[in-house]
Amino acid sequence: MTNSDVEPSLVVLGLGSNKGESRLIIVNAMSALETGLTELKMASLYETDPLYVTDQNRFINTAVSGFYLGTPRDLLYYINYIEARFGRDRAKDKRWGERLLDIDILLFGDLILKEPDLIIPHVMLNERRFALEPLLELLPDARAPDSGIPYRQLCDALPDQGVKRLGD
Numbered sequence: 001m002t003n004s005d006v007e008p009s010l011v012v013l014g015l016g017s018n019k020g021e022s023r024l025i026i027v028n029a030m031s032a033l034e035t036g037l038t039e040l041k042m043a044s045l046y047e048t049d050p051l052y053v054t055d056q057n058r059f060i061n062t063a064v065s066g067f068y069l070g071t072p073r074d075l076l077y078y079i080n081y082i083e084a085r086f087g088r089d090r091a092k093d094k095r096w097g098e099r100l101l102d103i104d105i106l107l108f109g110d111l112i113l114k115e116p117d118l119i120i121p122h123v124m125l126n127e128r129r130f131a132l133e134p135l136l137e138l139l140p141d142a143r144a145p146d147s148g149i150p151y152r153q154l155c156d157a158l159p160d161q162g163v164k165r166l167g168d
Contacts, residue, residue: 037066043134049162
């Protein structure tokens with residue numbers, strides 16, 4: 001089977017930054033992702049309170065969707081490369097701490113994948129309004145591939161979490 005025989009998968013990535021010029025970093029990361037994804041679309045920018053580790057700056061978050069021709073593992077390597085280009089050093093990052101750029105694979109088609117270092121859909125997607133709001137802006141009818149529950153229903157059940165959509 002060659003790459004020409006493989007259908008591209010619709011993927012949704014979550015992007016976040018709360019260190020440096022976050023808005024500019026997110027917009028530039030979107031441009032960088034155009035080299036690997038086709039028909040790329042970006043949701044609005046959202047300013048969000050940090051979860052988990054709260055003594056840090058607010059985040060700028062968004063989601064992008066596009067078609068990717070490759071494996072989930074290839075996509076993980078690709079987004080890690082993009083993060084590094086923007087100065088991210090995963091070895092030095094504090095878990096859930098400040099970061100120049102974080103890119104998460106939220107969805108990869110309807111794939112359900114559970115590996116030690118790669119879980120799709122993202123393992124914490126259902127509890128993160130900052131990820132669900134922009135995802136739903138791009139795919140309003142999206143459903144969790146494992147349960148079939150609409151993401152809108154899961155999002156509406158979450159507390160506010162300090163997520164504010166920014167003006168265009």
